[in-house]
Amino acid sequence: MSKKIEFEDNGEKYILEYNREAIKLLETQGFSVSEMTTKPMTMLPLAFQGLFYKNHKRVKNSLINEFYDRFTDKNKLIETIGEMLSETYDSLTSEEDSDKGNLDWKIVG
Numbered sequence: 001m002s003k004k005i006e007f008e009d010n011g012e013k014y015i016l017e018y019n020r021e022a023i024k025l026l027e028t029q030g031f032s033v034s035e036m037t038t039k040p041m042t043m044l045p046l047a048f049q050g051l052f053y054k055n056h057k058r059v060k061n062s063l064i065n066e067f068y069d070r071f072t073d074k075n076k077l078i079e080t081i082g083e084m085l086s087e088t089y090d091s092l093t094s095e096e097d098s099d100k101g102n103l104d105w106k107i108v109g
Helices: 020-028 040-050 061-070 074-090
Strands: 005-009 012-016
Touching: 005 074, 020 040, 020 074, 040 061, 040 074
Parallel strands: none
Antiparallel strands: 005 012
């Protein structure tokens, strides 16, 4: 999960990104990536809010909504959010090296 969105407002720097915990929290709030195109008025604001969960949990939704309204190039933003979501979901099944070490397993019986 390497892609991030960075911006600054009133001297405060924001780094927006997803991790598995953020996606799980989004899903408990009703987010569904498969509904991004059929329910964009519901899913897009949730997806944008989820970007704040990892690094900026205390930012109020009203401010997050204001940020979204002020962002330029919304089409590129939406495309980037989609890519970031995809990267995070893909991390569930990727076999990238981790600093915890890999575990071998086998089927028995």
